[in-house]
Amino acid sequence: MGELRAYAALFSGQFRSVASYRASFVADLVTNLFGTVLDVLAVLVLFRATRSVAGFTLAQGLLVVSLSSCGFALADLTVGNIDRLKTYVRTGTMDAVLVRPLAALPQLVLMDLPVRKALRAVVAVSVLVVALRLNHVEWTPGRALLVVSAPLAGAVFFGAIFVISASLAFWWVESGEIGHAFTYGGRDFTAYPTPVYSGWFRGLFAYAMGFGFVAYQPALALLGRADPLGLPAWAGFLSPLVALVAAGIAAVVWRTGIRHYRSTGS
Amino acid sequence: MSVIAMRGLRKDFTVRVGRGRLRREKRTVTAVDGIDLGIERGEMVGYIGPNGAGKSTTLKMLTGVLTPSAGEVSVCGLSPVPQRTRLALTIGVVFGQRSQLWWDLPLRDSFALLRHVYRVPAGAHAARLRRCRALLELDEFLDTPVRQLSLGQRMRGELTAALLHGPSVLFLDEPTIGLDVVSKQAVRSFLAELGGSGDVTMVLTTHDLADIERLCRRLVVIDHGRVVHDGTIEALHARYGSRRRLVVDLDAPLAPDFAVPGAELVALDAGGHRASFDLLSSVAGAVVAELTSLAAVRDLALVEPDIEDVVARLYRS
Amino acid sequence: MDGLDARVPVISPRRPFRDWVSTFGALSWSGFRRYATYRQATIAGSFTNTVFGFLRCYVLLAVAAGAAGGRPGGYGAEQLASFVWVGQGLLTVVSLWGWTELADRIRSGDVAADLLRPVPPIVGYLAPDLGRAGHAMIFRFLPPLAVGALFFDLYAPSRWFTVPLFALSIVLAVVASLGLRFLVNATAYWLHDARGPIALWTLSAGVLAGLYFPLRFLPDWLAVLLWVATPFPGLLQTPLDVLVERDPAPVQLGLVALQAVWATALITAAVFVQRRAERRLVAQGG
Numbered sequence: 001m002g003e004l005r006a007y008a009a010l011f012s013g014q015f016r017s018v019a020s021y022r023a024s025f026v027a028d029l030v031t032n033l034f035g036t037v038l039d040v041l042a043v044l045v046l047f048r049a050t051r052s053v054a055g056f057t058l059a060q061g062l063l064v065v066s067l068s069s070c071g072f073a074l075a076d077l078t079v080g081n082i083d084r085l086k087t088y089v090r091t092g093t094m095d096a097v098l099v100r101p102l103a104a105l106p107q108l109v110l111m112d113l114p115v116r117k118a119l120r121a122v123v124a125v126s127v128l129v130v131a132l133r134l135n136h137v138e139w140t141p142g143r144a145l146l147v148v149s150a151p152l153a154g155a156v157f158f159g160a161i162f163v164i165s166a167s168l169a170f171w172w173v174e175s176g177e178i179g180h181a182f183t184y185g186g187r188d189f190t191a192y193p194t195p196v197y198s199g200w201f202r203g204l205f206a207y208a209m210g211f212g213f214v215a216y217q218p219a220l221a222l223l224g225r226a227d228p229l230g231l232p233a234w235a236g237f238l239s240p241l242v243a244l245v246a247a248g249i250a251a252v253v254w255r256t257g258i259r260h261y262r263s264t265g266s
Numbered sequence: 267m268s269v270i271a272m273r274g275l276r277k278d279f280t281v282r283v284g285r286g287r288l289r290r291e292k293r294t295v296t297a298v299d300g301i302d303l304g305i306e307r308g309e310m311v312g313y314i315g316p317n318g319a320g321k322s323t324t325l326k327m328l329t330g331v332l333t334p335s336a337g338e339v340s341v342c343g344l345s346p347v348p349q350r351t352r353l354a355l356t357i358g359v360v361f362g363q364r365s366q367l368w369w370d371l372p373l374r375d376s377f378a379l380l381r382h383v384y385r386v387p388a389g390a391h392a393a394r395l396r397r398c399r400a401l402l403e404l405d406e407f408l409d410t411p412v413r414q415l416s417l418g419q420r421m422r423g424e425l426t427a428a429l430l431h432g433p434s435v436l437f438l439d440e441p442t443i444g445l446d447v448v449s450k451q452a453v454r455s456f457l458a459e460l461g462g463s464g465d466v467t468m469v470l471t472t473h474d475l476a477d478i479e480r481l482c483r484r485l486v487v488i489d490h491g492r493v494v495h496d497g498t499i500e501a502l503h504a505r506y507g508s509r510r511r512l513v514v515d516l517d518a519p520l521a522p523d524f525a526v527p528g529a530e531l532v533a534l535d536a537g538g539h540r541a542s543f544d545l546l547s548s549v550a551g552a553v554v555a556e557l558t559s560l561a562a563v564r565d566l567a568l569v570e571p572d573i574e575d576v577v578a579r580l581y582r583s
Numbered sequence: 584m585d586g587l588d589a590r591v592p593v594i595s596p597r598r599p600f601r602d603w604v605s606t607f608g609a610l611s612w613s614g615f616r617r618y619a620t621y622r623q624a625t626i627a628g629s630f631t632n633t634v635f636g637f638l639r640c641y642v643l644l645a646v647a648a649g650a651a652g653g654r655p656g657g658y659g660a661e662q663l664a665s666f667v668w669v670g671q672g673l674l675t676v677v678s679l680w681g682w683t684e685l686a687d688r689i690r691s692g693d694v695a696a697d698l699l700r701p702v703p704p705i706v707g708y709l710a711p712d713l714g715r716a717g718h719a720m721i722f723r724f725l726p727p728l729a730v731g732a733l734f735f736d737l738y739a740p741s742r743w744f745t746v747p748l749f750a751l752s753i754v755l756a757v758v759a760s761l762g763l764r765f766l767v768n769a770t771a772y773w774l775h776d777a778r779g780p781i782a783l784w785t786l787s788a789g790v791l792a793g794l795y796f797p798l799r800f801l802p803d804w805l806a807v808l809l810w811v812a813t814p815f816p817g818l819l820q821t822p823l824d825v826l827v828e829r830d831p832a833p834v835q836l837g838l839v840a841l842q843a844v845w846a847t848a849l850i851t852a853a854v855f856v857q858r859r860a861e862r863r864l865v866a867q868g869g
Contacts, residue, residue, distance in 0.1 A: 003385075006382050006383045006385060008382070009378075009381075009382030009383060010379070010382075010383065012379070013368050013371060013375065013376075013379045016370075016371055016375065017368055017370035017371055018370075020370045020371070020411070021370070023776075023779075024776060024778055024779065027778070027779035027782065028778075028779075031779070031782040031783060031786060034783075034786060035786050038786065038790050042790065042796060045796050045800050045801060046642070046646050046800065048800065049646055049650055049655035049796075049800040050646045050647070050649040050650040050651075050655055051650065052649040053642070053645045053646055053649055054645045054648070055649075091364075092361070092363070092364050093364065095331050095361065095364065096361065096364050096365070096366055098329075098330060098331045098350065099329050099330070099331065099354055099357070099359040100354055100366075100384075101351045101352070101354035101355045101383070101384060102351065102354075102383060103351070172623070174621075174623035174624055174627070175623075175627050176623070176624040176627035177627060177628055177631050178627040178628075178630055178631055180631050181630060181631040181634035181635070182634075185631070185635060185638060188638045188639075189638055192642055192645070195645075196641050196642055196645040197637075197638075197641045199734075201641070259333070262331065262332055262333040262347060263332070263333050263335075264279060264280075
């Protein structure tokens with residue numbers, strides 16, 4: 001309880017810090033909204049140039065991309081800024097965090113909560129609603145549950161990816177933008193149906209790393225469509241499980257990273 | 267039991283040394299090389315050493331930021347790394363070069379936020395803040411965002427931030443670095459006042475030896491990760507043969523071969539009207555009495571030995 | 584990590600041209616050397632560009648497979664693959680994102696030091712930037728392209744002049760990009776905080792330069808409008824279209840000419856803005 005109050009205080013401090021630059025905050029908000037609209041437009045442009053992508057129509061493609069961006073936007077909003085960890089390690093802010101009576105990860109997350117990204121999540125949810133209507137989904141209790149759980153599981157999954165990518169900084173401070181290959185790269189991967197990709201690349205991202213279960217498999221289950229790649233229908237309901245596994249791995253990696261930091265310093 | 271206890275404390279780092287394009291050599295560097303130290307409740311300890319001697323590394327191990335490679339360490343009966351969050355509630359840390367404050371918020375807001383972070387009862391928090399406001403004269407900039415504060419103002423804010431949860435141990439890593447003379451004085455007298463109560467144990471690293479002279483009874487000098495001196499400043503002088511100096515102004519010039527028991531004539535200036543003697547013992551009374559009987563003394567001054575010289579000699583040796 | 588070398592040789596009045604060239608060369612070399620020190624960041628960046636290469640290449644190939652006639656926007660599959668992989672390499676060469684050096688120097692006041700140097704500020708930024716681009720051509724352009732060539736069939740140009748024209752087009756793209764980045768950063772002279780314009784630039788540059796999809800996927804009127812009315816297609820889309828020979832030779836040449844017009848216009852604008860800013864700086868002391 002006391003700890004929750006402490007985290008709430010950190011959040012309010014961060015919020016007030018951001019709000020103290022009102023003009024920049026509004027500019028950031030608008031830029032983010034504009035960016036999200038562009039993301040959606042890019043998908044529309046690609047579908048304009050073709051009849052279908054890997055056998056998926058525009059409406060179906062829109063469902064996949066909206067499930068993906070709901071999950072990503074929520075994760076980016078909550079833990080996305082953890083990718084600044086390398087800066088915190090380099091400048092020694094990490095030490096200041098470690099002398100406070102709270103856990104390190106929530107502190108770092110709350111140190112720079114990007115409120116400006118909130119609109120991205122709003123847009124993503126709106127697109128999801130539109131996509132669901134365009135596809136005439138036959139609703140069952142299972143699908144109703146899925147349409148709520150898939151974005152949440154996606155958010156947990158992407159959150160785990162953010163934490164794992166950021167943890168790299170504990171071992172490699174100069175890792176630069178390598179984490180983006182998996183965070184933003186993962187978002188781009190999940191934005192299209194998995195059959196778009198092929199070979200070892202598809203195997204690696206979709207199944208070994210689990211990105212296939214974020215948006216594509218749930219979308220198939222919502223549409224009642226068989227997977228051209230042969231996974232059974234219930235694979236669409238696996239996303240919470242995959243997200244939990246990813247979160248578990250992220251927790252282990254993070255702890256190992258902190259321990260490593262403790263033994264080497266900055 | 268000591269508030270802070272270190273036994274055989276050691277920290278090794280593995281560094282990669284780049285040689286040429288591809289070959290990298292791994293090398294182990296020992297930053298802290300077996301430190302044994304006990305610090306009692308209410309002590310104020312100056313912890314000094316040249317750059318890279320292992321001061322910050324020790325402080326990081328004491329505050330739970332770094333895991334020791336070997337040895338034992340306990341602070342307030344807690345083991346720093348495993349019990350980090352519990353320890354954090356009982357210690358205060360001031361890093362001279364990093365901030366605990368919210369950069370974009372008024373100082374007052376940072377203090378309010380820290381009350382929640384450390385879960386301090388409102389009454390105790392208000393009382394401590396009132397005291398710091400009075401002693402550190404915070405009122406004039408309490409509503410200024412931290413980023414607009416001068417370094418001296420910010421440091422006064424940092425000190426307050428570190429004390430609001432009533433820590434029993436205070437770690438200060440170069441608290442006066444980069445401050446102007448007035449701010450240094452303010453920080454020092456505040457710390458002196460704080461230490462005077464005898465409730466707070468303080469460990470202070472610094473490069474400014476005036477901090478130590480003003481504040482610390484006990485001085486620990488480390489070099490290459492080892493303790494090379496642990497004791498009072500006087501003991502340091504005694505050990506390295508520093509002597510106090512007696513400077514006298516005389517009505518009549520003194521002969522160059524003048525001698526007085528218990529002191530050694532080292533310089534004659536102003537045509538023999540000013541003489542400097544190094545005292546061979548720690549008591550000046552006898553020499554002064556002897557001197558006034560032998561010559562017409564107009565004025566005299568006792569000059570303390572310069573700690574900078576001693577420490578510089580210590581670092582070089 | 585100052586991009587400018589303070590020890591710029593003074594230009595002597597006797598042999599102005601030769602000294603100019605050697606000054607410019609020295610400045611460019613300093614840009615090259617500076618980026619050569621960020622070795623780990625170079626590796627990390629190339630890796631990331633390569634992953635995005637795979638992602639974008641698969642998507643565009645899927646688009647081609649589903650398109651009528653298999654030629655979306657007039658590109659064949661091999662041309663699209665080349666478009667993606669060469670684009671991933673060029674991205675860093677033309678520095679599409681994240682250059683805030685001038686804005687940072689304006690905010691910190693260091694920019695005043697630029698005026699003390701015996702070279703015009705624009706040249707002081709352009710020369711090292713060409714050096715940086717040279718470094719990127721070797722260490723950021725080639726690695727993703729090599730990976731792309733390993734896993735996908737790429738398009739081999741058939742006209743003899745395509746490759747030299749592509750090289751010229753890259754140089755023009757770098758110059759135009761510097762001019763544009765300079766202008767965006769220079770807003771800091773007046774706004775103090777250039778974060779808004781820089782964010783807007785980052786956002787528009789990717790889409791409008793053709794990184795996310797070839798601009799030819801857009802309706803023709805819109806594509807033409809972008810080309811003529813904005814400098815963005817000249818940063819990435821033009822060099823890529825030149826290399827994959829999307830158009831007949833006259834159009835190919837015309838696109839590069841258009842690029843040259845934009846590059847000249849942007850540098851001229853940058854010089855003009857810098858003069859205004861200098862006058863302001865001298866009058867108000869920053």
